Amino acid sequence: MDFSFLSQPAFSGGGTYLDWVISGIKWTLLVSILAWIIAFTIGSVLGVLRTTRVAWLRTPATAYVELFRNVPLLVQMFIWYFVVPEILPKALGTWMKQGMPMPEFWSAVLALGFYTASRVAEQVRSGIQSIPAGQTQAALATGLTMPQVYRHLLLPMGYRIVIPPLTSEFLTIFKNSSVALTIGVLEMTAQARTISEYTFRTFEIFSLATVVYVLITLAVTVLMEFVERHVRVPGYIGTGK
Amino acid sequence: MFTGFDVDVIQRALPYLWQGMLFSLGLTLLAMVGGIILGTVLALMRLSSYKVLTLPAGGYVNLLRSTPLILVIFWFYFLVPIAVKQITGNPYASGIGPFYSALIAFTLFEAAYYCEIIRAGIQSVPSGQVNAAYALGLNYWQAMIRVVLPQAFRNMVPILLTQGIILFQDTSLVYVVGLTDFMGAASKVAQRDGRLVEMYLFAALVYFIFCYFASYFVKHLHTRITPPR
Numbered sequence: 001m002d003f004s005f006l007s008q009p010a011f012s013g014g015g016t017y018l019d020w021v022i023s024g025i026k027w028t029l030l031v032s033i034l035a036w037i038i039a040f041t042i043g044s045v046l047g048v049l050r051t052t053r054v055a056w057l058r059t060p061a062t063a064y065v066e067l068f069r070n071v072p073l074l075v076q077m078f079i080w081y082f083v084v085p086e087i088l089p090k091a092l093g094t095w096m097k098q099g100m101p102m103p104e105f106w107s108a109v110l111a112l113g114f115y116t117a118s119r120v121a122e123q124v125r126s127g128i129q130s131i132p133a134g135q136t137q138a139a140l141a142t143g144l145t146m147p148q149v150y151r152h153l154l155l156p157m158g159y160r161i162v163i164p165p166l167t168s169e170f171l172t173i174f175k176n177s178s179v180a181l182t183i184g185v186l187e188m189t190a191q192a193r194t195i196s197e198y199t200f201r202t203f204e205i206f207s208l209a210t211v212v213y214v215l216i217t218l219a220v221t222v223l224m225e226f227v228e229r230h231v232r233v234p235g236y237i238g239t240g241k
Numbered sequence: 242m243f244t245g246f247d248v249d250v251i252q253r254a255l256p257y258l259w260q261g262m263l264f265s266l267g268l269t270l271l272a273m274v275g276g277i278i279l280g281t282v283l284a285l286m287r288l289s290s291y292k293v294l295t296l297p298a299g300g301y302v303n304l305l306r307s308t309p310l311i312l313v314i315f316w317f318y319f320l321v322p323i324a325v326k327q328i329t330g331n332p333y334a335s336g337i338g339p340f341y342s343a344l345i346a347f348t349l350f351e352a353a354y355y356c357e358i359i360r361a362g363i364q365s366v367p368s369g370q371v372n373a374a375y376a377l378g379l380n381y382w383q384a385m386i387r388v389v390l391p392q393a394f395r396n397m398v399p400i401l402l403t404q405g406i407i408l409f410q411d412t413s414l415v416y417v418v419g420l421t422d423f424m425g426a427a428s429k430v431a432q433r434d435g436r437l438v439e440m441y442l443f444a445a446l447v448y449f450i451f452c453y454f455a456s457y458f459v460k461h462l463h464t465r466i467t468p469p470r
Contacts, residue, residue: 066453067449069452070410070448070449070452070453070456071410071445071448071449071452072410072411072413072414072424072448073410074413074414074416074424075413075424075441075444075445075448076445078428078437078441079441079442079445082431082437082438082441083437083438083441083442086437086438087438171307174309175307175308175309175310176309177309178309178310178311178312179311179414181311181417182416182417189309189311189312189315192312192315193315196319202319203319206312206315206316206319209312210304210308210312210316213307213308213309213312214304214307214308216307217307
């Protein structure tokens with residue numbers, strides 16, 4: 001293992017190979033976190049819609065989840081990057097191809113965000129549905145309206161219940177962000193491959209990339225354990241001593 | 242919006258796409274079988290009472306589960322030829338080709354995920370079953386193979402199949418090492434004929450139909466085989 005190549009000037013761009021690694025980490029984090037904001041927002045709305053009794057709200061949400069869950073992420077990446085600009089109205093499509101800054105980056109964020117939204121929606125739905133119906137009935141009996149029941153009972157409890165599965169979705173989004181390399185985003189995995197091609201230090205740079213992902217996983221796990229401890233409801237199983 | 246949507250391109254490419262689909266299905270099936278076998282071994286290791294077994298298995302599973310699949314595919318694309326040279330002792334050995342290194346990558350990667358499913362499955366078998374098996378005089382292997390694993394696998398079949406559907410979607414990632422699976426075939430035709438819209442939408446449609454009905458079948462199976470409690 002010889003990591004001295006990291007301080008050597010890189011093949012292009014002026015910096016060293018270490019700068020390439022740092023820029024890879026930056027893009028991995030940017031793509032993942034922006035995509036997570038989209039996924040969490042849209043996923044929460046869809047998850048709630050799937051639990052309502054109103055069919056014209058539930059059916060489109062179910063259709064969305066089925067559609068985005070059953071098409072591989074790679075295919076969705078390609079569709080956002082290559083197909084969407086073609087089938088949009090002409091002016092908007094041309095802007096996406098020529099005027100929009102960093103088209104690969106934003107296509108990757110949208111693809112990853114909308115894909116993960118379908119998985120977040122399923123978690124939110126299962127969290128809400130795992131709350132005993134008696135609690136909803138009790139809340140309604142005290143005179144709360146249905147939106148108030150969601151606001152004060154189902155959402156606060158449901159989100160707490162699904163923190164563990166949501167954590168693993170949040171971890172998955174960092175790993176899935178590597179698929180963005182197929183449309184040209186130079187995130188961590190892409191940089192690792194490029195550096196290995198220029199320096200032939202494949203073993204070292206792949207090990208470094210693996211360590212980066214393991215560290216991201218550890219950081220997210222610690223963060224989510226903190227959140228979980230902070231919001232836990234006393235008296236529930238699994239909330240500790 | 243869809244003016245000039247050329248169905249003919251898809252029709253002409255169908256035989257080639259079918260070859261790609263067979264590749265995807267073959268890779269999925271082989272990696273699934275290998276992953277379940279290796280995953281069972283890993284799960285038994287993680288559940289054993291010897292630290293020599295639990296620690297390496299736990300480390301392996303956690304490492305693989307925190308690494309992106311694409312990076313794992315790159316790892317094995319790089320490592321397998323080196324390993325082949327080491328094993329055969331021939332520095333000029335040409336490796337075993339990208340298909341087998343992809344197969345090894347998928348098998349080892351999926352084994353980590355299958356391990357966790359199978360571990361949960363084994364833990365869901367009531368401990369009275371194990372105690373009863375020991376009371377009858379069965380040893381560890383007899384108890385595992387004849388009592389615990391059959392019940393565990395019966396409960397796990399739907400989840401194992403769902404993981405198989407996810408694996409089928411993930412096989413599209415062999416695109417990154419240039420293999421021609423279904424997506425690779427669609428992408429090659431798309432680039433050659435300049436028909437990105439048609440080919441990628443068609444690929445999405447095929448994956449959707451396949452995975453949708455496969456999940457539907459798994460859900461149906463789940464309600465049928467769940468044993469009465």
